[in-house]
Amino acid sequence: MENKERIGFIGLGNMGHPMAKNLEKNGVALAVYNRSVEKAADFLPGTEVCQDIPKLVAQSDIIFTMLSNDDAVHAVYETILQSPIHGKLFVDMSTISQEASTQIGTLLRSNEAHFIDAPVAGSTQPAKEGTLIFMVGSENAQLDRVKPYLTMMGKAVKYLGDQGKGIAAKLCINYYLSIIYQGMAETVLFAEKMGISREDMMAIINESACGNGASKVKTPLLVNNEFPPAFALDFMLKDVRLAVEAGADFPMADTLLKTYQGAHDAGYGQQDVMAVIDYIKD
Template sequence: MAKLAFLGLGVMGYPMAGHLVAKGHAVTVYNRTAAKADAWVAQYGGAMAATPAAAATGADFVMACVGNDDDLRAVCLGETGAFEGMEEGAIFVDHTTVSAKVTRELAQAADALGLGFVDAPVSGGQAGAENGVLSVMCGGAEAHYAAAEPVIAAYAKICRRLGESGAGQMAKMCNQIAIAGLVQGLSESLHFAEKAGLSIPELVEVISQGAAGSWQMVNRAETMAANKFDFGFAVDWMRKDLGICLETANETGASLPVTALVDQFYKDVQKMGGNRWDTSSLIARLRKLD
């Protein structure tokens, strides 16, 4: 079993770090709000530290799941950053969804210090984190990935290396692009069904078994029909991710017309006060347009 640090105890990081303890690892956590770290230690055991550097001291692996590019830089760099506390040969595993640009920047900084760096964004939402069945998309050196994969397995249903540093983040962008269009399509389908007077449960039972079936349909159709949107990944975070996708598309020359449109639909949801609603709330926008 390894000595680990986990930085960031949000809706994803909190249960992910718990799974590491359940697998027998020695885990020290850091969270910007210390009360959350106190609560985690009370629930799972382990230890907490006042800074990322202190949490990372002596750790074989340092896992992070924070908010955005700036948050990630803050927990990695500087006198109190994790890189300051890590020993040569230790590996940093970043589960945050950030730009490939910051990933490559930090991977280079880690390499200069003799540290490994694996970008490993996740998909599966809060439920996936709590149940330990996340999909993990990784980039980085093969040796660093091979060392980190057995640790990541504590909360992963599938974990794959897709290339060098930044490849994991590029894969996560593909994931978010696919979800954006799918959720809008499902929202329109259910909205149409409501207008047509169809039974949503009966409709979903039938069409989910055919080509229209998806994880979103199976897991969100019922709550969307009930106008309930408190089930995981928030609209604010989705807009952050789609912003990264659209910015990267401009850099690579990719065309993302549907993604750009759905991003604006999520902006409409924010204007409705749905910043913290989950991503299935696109249907609320359609209902408002009636």
């Protein structure tokens, strides 16, 4: 494919950095920006590292954003809206509230720009491997425009309808994962009480119908009881809150909020979400 669009990428954190690197590997005309400029130190000379957002926006046709929360996304787009953006396409891949996403989309469209919400399923390893799944809410014409670049960063692009549907699907996925992670933690602790090792218990889970991608990815962390953050517990707490605010008023919701909030308060927030096992154990 001949890449004619100029691509900008804002947000080079644990997810954004490897995603932008995959665009670079595919030879796109790329400009990147991160508030902490050292995060861009390993990009090749052909990639422009911008010192500010207006410069990146001015020289890009499609701008991807991958940021941590509502406040960060609002701050970036407030800056973006101060620049001429007619005809430009903005693709936000952050996990934020539907309300924030809708507000930003409305503001961009009122300035004759386009907006897609395209959050991802997958954590840091799939981001590095280019095997993320994109959940997209978009106008069809804009999806056609951006899809070639999404496939450089992911293995699947799921179109779900109008803008906002991508965020909706992401909140559902992370609500489900919050249940799985707490369930795995409790199951492993129960197994230990019954004299079964973590290694044996996780092997049984993964080799049975109970196993899934999440259980297999988190097995080494549980077995070694070490939790470097592929997906930080604080992000899971944020996403459970967002799900509840969006209408997840189910029996598990209060339990999940109590557990992840308690783990945060106990100091586990910056560790991987599976550190919840130490909080429950204590």
